């Protein structure tokens with residue numbers, strides 16, 4: 001079968017930067033699954049491929065179209081689906097990805113044929129085998145669709161939701177990186193370039209109440225065998241690897257074995273990971289060894305600068321642990337990419353205090369606005385108070401709840417002031433050393449032109 005795999009263009013603030021760009025690993029996985037069963041799959045990454053949709057459809061003549069996307073791309077995914085169906089209603093459209101996995105009901109109004117609400121891809125192969133059999137006129141069992149877990153489909157015009165199953169990333173194939181190698185020079189995280197993504201786990205064992213990721217895979221954490229992770233890393237021809245696990249620093253024994261295998265295989269790469277401050281604070285020696293084998297940056301959710309606020313997020317980390325974490329990363333020359341939250345109870349003075357707290361420490365921060373993202377634990381409590389139901393705004397950069405001490409406009413101003421001041425303060429950091437700011441400005445112009453072109457030729 002001919003299958004077109006679509007990654008929509010980036011939406012919002014992220015679309016204007018080329019300083020953080022990642023390969024479409026989710027589509028590389030789908031591509032691998034389809035190729036392994038003899039289908040002809042084509043990746044259409046609309047971030048880089050400016051061909052308009054109709055022309056792409058005419059060229060590939062797909063029988064199946066798969067569309068991925070995040071919450072901010074929900075409307076775009078639905079629009080792409082509509083356009084595919086308008087072009088040829090006979091094309092089967094499957095929607096999937098992080099947002100569909102949890103918020104699949106948001107897509108019930110779309111013209112999609114199938115919604116795929118699992119973390120892995122094993123059952124996608126079953127679905128496509130079903131479609132192939134159906135198209136070739138072979139007899140399919142009446143309950144064939146009912147037997148595929150984790151999909152939604154219409155039965156007599158009504159959406160049927162098959163139950164979820166817990167999966168393990170051990171079932172993922174080794175992704176075909178053909179697309180990655182063809183476009184390698186694009187992919188980077190600031191000074192780390194070229195950079196590959198490696199997916200090693202689903203979900204997270206902790207339960208921070210603002211977190212969407214922890215609820216994926218039915219809320220059950222699962223990770224790959226460490227030898228499989230290291231084998232995949234060793235094969236990658238790239239100097240830097242971003243392990244996308246929501247928390248890579250979970251198990252001490254696992255990490256010591258990771259260190260041993262990386263050394264044994266002579267792997268020399270830089271690693272970027274997500275980790276928790278409490279783990280780092282209590283495992284100084286392990287962090288030192290991780291730094292020695294190439295750990296270069298940890299994105300760590302520091303979130304707040306006092307214990308009460310940390311408790312309010314159910315973070316289960318203390319301010320003391322945050323401070324220890326910052327010290328340990330600093331002493332081991334690991335970038336501390338600290339993630340912080342500004343919340344709607346903050347006063348102007350709180351913004352100033354937060355600036356000073358961060359500026360006094362060795363942190364390269366990213367500040368998010370407290371966002372009750374649909375799919376997180378806090379969402380049901382805050383849903384009614386949301387100032388907008390536009391999911392495009394759930395990008396962690398918008399103020400979606402009424403601030404207590406100022407208007408939304410003032411809050412947004414304070415937020416951008418804080419972010420820009422911190423960026424300016426860190427402008428000489430080695431992390432930004434490779435940034436070409438003139439190039440970045442020209443890139444913004446290019447994005448504006450592309451957006452204008454897409455208004456006419458979608």
Ligand code: B12
Nearest residue numbers: 010011022025026066068070071095096097099116119212
């Ligand atoms: C790396 C990353 C990024 C990268 C981009 C990566 C990329 N390839 O485009 C950057 C830093 C640019 C980024 C930006 C943003 N991100 Co981000 N990001 C991630 C992160 C850490 C890893 C994603 C990844 O590449 N995973 C690897 C792939 C292989 O895994 P996967 O996406 O889970 O896909 C699997 C399945 O879902 C399935 N699948 C995927 N697509 C499809 C499609 C079909 C049809 C099928 C059948 C199956 C399928 O196959 C894969 C196999 O396991 C996740 C965290 C997480 N746990 O997912 C957040 C995450 C995806 N990001 C998120 C968000 C909100 C954003 C932003 C909107 C805001 C922000 N401030 O970060 C922007 C928007 C960018 C945009 N595209 O418009 C949210 C999405 C929530 C949601 N409801 O969708 C996540 C979950 C984190 C969070 N805060 O909760 N992100």
Ligand code: SF4
Nearest residue numbers: 204206208211214246
């Ligand atoms: S914020 Fe991080 S530690 Fe907390 S639940 Fe989410 S992934 Fe886990």
